[in-house]
Amino acid sequence: MDLEYSAAEKLFRDDVRAFIGEKLPKDVAAKVLGHKRLSREDYLGWHRVLHSRGWSGSTWPREFGGPGWTAVQQHIFDEECTAAGAPPLIAFGMRMVAPVIMKYGSAAQQQFYLPRILSGEHWWCQGYSEPGAGSDLASLKTTAVRRGDSYVVNGQKTWNTLGHFADWMFCLARTSTEGRAQEGISFLLIDMKTKGISVRPIALIDGEYEVNEVWLDDVEVPLTQRVGDENKGWTYAKYLLTHERVNIARLGESKRELRSLKAIAARVPNDGRPLIEDVRFRDAIAAVEIELRALEYTVLRVLSAEAAGRDPGPISSALKISGSEIQQTLAELKMRALGPRALPHVPEALDAGWQGEPDGAEWWAALAGRYFNMRKTSIYSGSNEIQRNIISHRLLGL
Amino acid sequence: MQFEIDDEQLALQESVRRFLTERYDFETRRGCLAKPAGTSDEIWQAFAEQGFLSIGLPEAQGGIGGATELMLTMEEIGRALVLEPYLSTVALCAPLIADHGTEAQQADLLPRVAAGGLKLALAHGEADARYASTVRAEARRAGDSYVLSGAKATVPDGAVADLLLVSAKAGKLLAVFLVDPNDPGVRVVRYRTHDGRSAADVFFTDVKLRASQMLGSGDATAALERAVQRGIAALCAEAVGAMEAANAATIEYTKSRKQFGQPIGRFQALQHRMADMFVQATQARSMSILATGRCVAPGTLEAGDAASRRRDVSAAKCYVGKAARFVGQQAIQLHGGMGMADELAVSHYFKRLTMIDMTLGDAAHHLAVVSDAVLREVG
Numbered sequence: 001m002d003l004e005y006s007a008a009e010k011l012f013r014d015d016v017r018a019f020i021g022e023k024l025p026k027d028v029a030a031k032v033l034g035h036k037r038l039s040r041e042d043y044l045g046w047h048r049v050l051h052s053r054g055w056s057g058s059t060w061p062r063e064f065g066g067p068g069w070t071a072v073q074q075h076i077f078d079e080e081c082t083a084a085g086a087p088p089l090i091a092f093g094m095r096m097v098a099p100v101i102m103k104y105g106s107a108a109q110q111q112f113y114l115p116r117i118l119s120g121e122h123w124w125c126q127g128y129s130e131p132g133a134g135s136d137l138a139s140l141k142t143t144a145v146r147r148g149d150s151y152v153v154n155g156q157k158t159w160n161t162l163g164h165f166a167d168w169m170f171c172l173a174r175t176s177t178e179g180r181a182q183e184g185i186s187f188l189l190i191d192m193k194t195k196g197i198s199v200r201p202i203a204l205i206d207g208e209y210e211v212n213e214v215w216l217d218d219v220e221v222p223l224t225q226r227v228g229d230e231n232k233g234w235t236y237a238k239y240l241l242t243h244e245r246v247n248i249a250r251l252g253e254s255k256r257e258l259r260s261l262k263a264i265a266a267r268v269p270n271d272g273r274p275l276i277e278d279v280r281f282r283d284a285i286a287a288v289e290i291e292l293r294a295l296e297y298t299v300l301r302v303l304s305a306e307a308a309g310r311d312p313g314p315i316s317s318a319l320k321i322s323g324s325e326i327q328q329t330l331a332e333l334k335m336r337a338l339g340p341r342a343l344p345h346v347p348e349a350l351d352a353g354w355q356g357e358p359d360g361a362e363w364w365a366a367l368a369g370r371y372f373n374m375r376k377t378s379i380y381s382g383s384n385e386i387q388r389n390i391i392s393h394r395l396l397g398l
Numbered sequence: 399m400q401f402e403i404d405d406e407q408l409a410l411q412e413s414v415r416r417f418l419t420e421r422y423d424f425e426t427r428r429g430c431l432a433k434p435a436g437t438s439d440e441i442w443q444a445f446a447e448q449g450f451l452s453i454g455l456p457e458a459q460g461g462i463g464g465a466t467e468l469m470l471t472m473e474e475i476g477r478a479l480v481l482e483p484y485l486s487t488v489a490l491c492a493p494l495i496a497d498h499g500t501e502a503q504q505a506d507l508l509p510r511v512a513a514g515g516l517k518l519a520l521a522h523g524e525a526d527a528r529y530a531s532t533v534r535a536e537a538r539r540a541g542d543s544y545v546l547s548g549a550k551a552t553v554p555d556g557a558v559a560d561l562l563l564v565s566a567k568a569g570k571l572l573a574v575f576l577v578d579p580n581d582p583g584v585r586v587v588r589y590r591t592h593d594g595r596s597a598a599d600v601f602f603t604d605v606k607l608r609a610s611q612m613l614g615s616g617d618a619t620a621a622l623e624r625a626v627q628r629g630i631a632a633l634c635a636e637a638v639g640a641m642e643a644a645n646a647a648t649i650e651y652t653k654s655r656k657q658f659g660q661p662i663g664r665f666q667a668l669q670h671r672m673a674d675m676f677v678q679a680t681q682a683r684s685m686s687i688l689a690t691g692r693c694v695a696p697g698t699l700e701a702g703d704a705a706s707r708r709r710d711v712s713a714a715k716c717y718v719g720k721a722a723r724f725v726g727q728q729a730i731q732l733h734g735g736m737g738m739a740d741e742l743a744v745s746h747y748f749k750r751l752t753m754i755d756m757t758l759g760d761a762a763h764h765l766a767v768v769s770d771a772v773l774r775e776v777g
Contacts, residue, residue, distance in 0.1 A: 263776065318681070321677055
């Protein structure tokens, strides 16, 4: 048993850190670290930088253009990027649809889509949830009806993240109403420029624009854009969800946010003394630090088990629950650190470069909104209640 | 970086588990509970024959394995709710002797530990200090000997130990003395603890000690801290074994107990509780591994800085203590009325898990250690 990174892994980390230090634009990093609004170009610019180094597909095997890193190397890479304030690569392409295409897509699909995901040419979004199909995703009603060499797709998708930036959408649609609900679903790849698609923003709790409704009105999708077999989409969708394993813990992000929380607590005055000197507030920081340490070593155990070729068990659900609760606690503490300064709503201060009054808003204005926004983490990607169902069913076998 | 347990280590753990399953089942343990101190000479001798008392000792003294092997053994001790003074003798005191004792002391004492002829207890904590490491017991120099006075409170396994390792101030040093509980001037108030084990308050009134009864030479503060950290890591591992067993018992119970015409394990309120118990036990195992990984092996130079080691070990004990409380309480809750009965193992797991949290610093104490470290980091 050895808790330390190997010498080779440390060299790898230094290499990654040096590259990021040199190439990550300071203004973009400042936006990420300060929770400012990011443009499409902020994401894509960094994506292209990584692509030019051969690192954009950090989780991909070599045969599809990835660097072929071990799970530990991927973890180190993620942690370094996140710590430095690099914009995240859009998971819907890199981590979600790409593994499905690699495993179940045709050779032609692999040749067309994968290089474009890798280069950043195609931004992907997800067409899963519907107004009537959330946790019970298999009850989805969007239909795909065959007409010649195409499907005609009709329906409504929702909670579509950054779809207003996207070029393509992977989409679950009903191709049969026979048998169990899970058995009549197909997995379609849809060009967002296709006639009949309309994207409408959903106003969110923090006043920001992040997710959309996507309406599909007689959208024609060639049969060649279906992944795998008709009516087998549920299998592919489940594969996609299980493929997300340790990334779901958001470990790197929470480690970064813990550092940020401590810096804020050291900076915010509390009756003339730094807030960090207040035992009650500091104990809350210590408590979340301990939770995060437990999450970190659980993640490292999973990586170690995977490297040894062992199945770590129903652990990704545990990582989702703990990881999301920690994200929420950190966001809450960062807001609470502000005291009365958490109250002012100054949305213009979320744009980089804004300066004005109230005083200091350029650094604190985002924090309460982020607290509200982070309530999503225990809801999305399978709510924490669904994760508890998964754990208990696998434990109990009932 | 690798957290995998190798085949040899797994085989050792398996042999401990098999031995305890065969020789120390719940009914056998119940028989031990009825004895005056809860211990069994027969079991202790069998531990010696199996080599379990040599785990973690230096190779020169016939030791087997190191910290990882001790962690795996402690998990089984927890799973089987063993009442023997294993933690005190093998996890706390023997490594302290190996770490700080002279060669002569090691050669004299450690083979006797391995052979099952010497049970040890660490008499360190004092009533006024609560969980702090403040020592007021004092050994005054008198010629080439010492005179020890003071009191130690709630010494785990102090009621059954053949030899006490007593911390005391000796001039400007903090020292550890090897004290026979039968020596003149030593008064041992023995009692049982809620988990069926035993402990003692020990009073020292002008106890005359030869210079050779001082463990090693020089200040023992750092060695004592390392010993306590090893003890904490061992307790974490024991708690992991006990939590897994309590969780397994709870799952089995909810699958067999029927109410409203179905197994109560079909109810989502109970399922989600068990999912949370699983998550906490899983993460407690991660923290147990962290604590063990941060322990300094006896006789080796300290690698890395003491402050970060202290912070990690306290983080582990805090997490495990809280998890132990949650898992224990909920295991009782999900067993319903039967959880309150002495008959089932679950009530015994709950009591042991509770005592583990309350030993060598509870969750609140260790939270404060981490909190103070946060202040030093950024304040």
